Amino acid sequence: MTAICLYFQVHQPKRLRRYTYFDIGKDHFYEDDSANREIFLKLANNCYLPANALFLELIKKYKGEFKIAFSLSGVFVEQCRRYSPETLDSFKRLVDTEQVELLNETYYHSLSFLFSHEEFKQQVEQHRQLIKKEFDYDATTFRNTELIYNNELARVVESLGYKTILAEGADKILDGRSPNYVYQPKGCNKLKLLLRNYRLADDVAFRFSESSWVEYPVYADKYAKWLHSLHGQADVINLF
Numbered sequence: 001m002t003a004i005c006l007y008f009q010v011h012q013p014k015r016l017r018r019y020t021y022f023d024i025g026k027d028h029f030y031e032d033d034s035a036n037r038e039i040f041l042k043l044a045n046n047c048y049l050p051a052n053a054l055f056l057e058l059i060k061k062y063k064g065e066f067k068i069a070f071s072l073s074g075v076f077v078e079q080c081r082r083y084s085p086e087t088l089d090s091f092k093r094l095v096d097t098e099q100v101e102l103l104n105e106t107y108y109h110s111l112s113f114l115f116s117h118e119e120f121k122q123q124v125e126q127h128r129q130l131i132k133k134e135f136d137y138d139a140t141t142f143r144n145t146e147l148i149y150n151n152e153l154a155r156v157v158e159s160l161g162y163k164t165i166l167a168e169g170a171d172k173i174l175d176g177r178s179p180n181y182v183y184q185p186k187g188c189n190k191l192k193l194l195l196r197n198y199r200l201a202d203d204v205a206f207r208f209s210e211s212s213w214v215e216y217p218v219y220a221d222k223y224a225k226w227l228h229s230l231h232g233q234a235d236v237i238n239l240f
Helices: 033-062 073-082 085-096 117-135 152-159 196-204 220-228
Strands: 003-010 068-072 100-102 141-143 164-166 192-196 235-238
Touching: 033 073, 068 085, 073 085, 073 117, 085 100, 085 117, 117 152, 117 196, 152 164, 192 235, 196 220, 196 235
Parallel strands: 003 068, 003 235, 068 100, 141 164, 164 192
Antiparallel strands: none
16 A cells, blocks of 8 residues: 655744844844744744644544654754744644654754765754754654755765655656655665655645646545555655
8 A cells, every 4th residue: 555654844944133234243133033933923823733733633533544754943943942832842742642753854954965064964963962852752764954865965864873864856866767666875775765746745835725726626535536546656655
């Protein structure tokens, strides 16, 4: 039976305030704390808290048949602590069900691997320690920022002890192959590679509420039919 892999990236950047020439030497606080708080609380109330409540309900209802994964950036967790501990607690309740996997990433949701491998390793370790401290969880899967990937990254990630890495299922890289199978990166001995099915994932992430889309509206039965149509042609459908 084809498996459906659901993974959600959760990150909120910090906003910068207006900083002029005349502030130099007088004020060294560059962040817009008011905007950070306002935006975070709005998203917490309209998205994170209701979504997590729904996920918890589904986990309890389907008793081991419904599982999901999250990657929570270090910056996001920091803002949870500062602005909405209730949101952080809602993620902890999900993890406590043992039906939710947490992933590791760079602490700052950064592009550090493209510039410094040492900085990259430091940020990954910083994030690993944060997830261990907050959730008592040892992640075995890694995802790089925006699923940026190459085989060199995979080899470094394997050397850090991870079992799985995620990447974008880009057509130009797959060259006719399907994203719906588990691959092994070149040069790796044990690391597994899961590829995002960008068409099906983007149907939910971007086109779901687009009234001009030819498939609009998409109800659960229609979407499920698209997934079932891949039976026999897929081991796993990764909706990231």
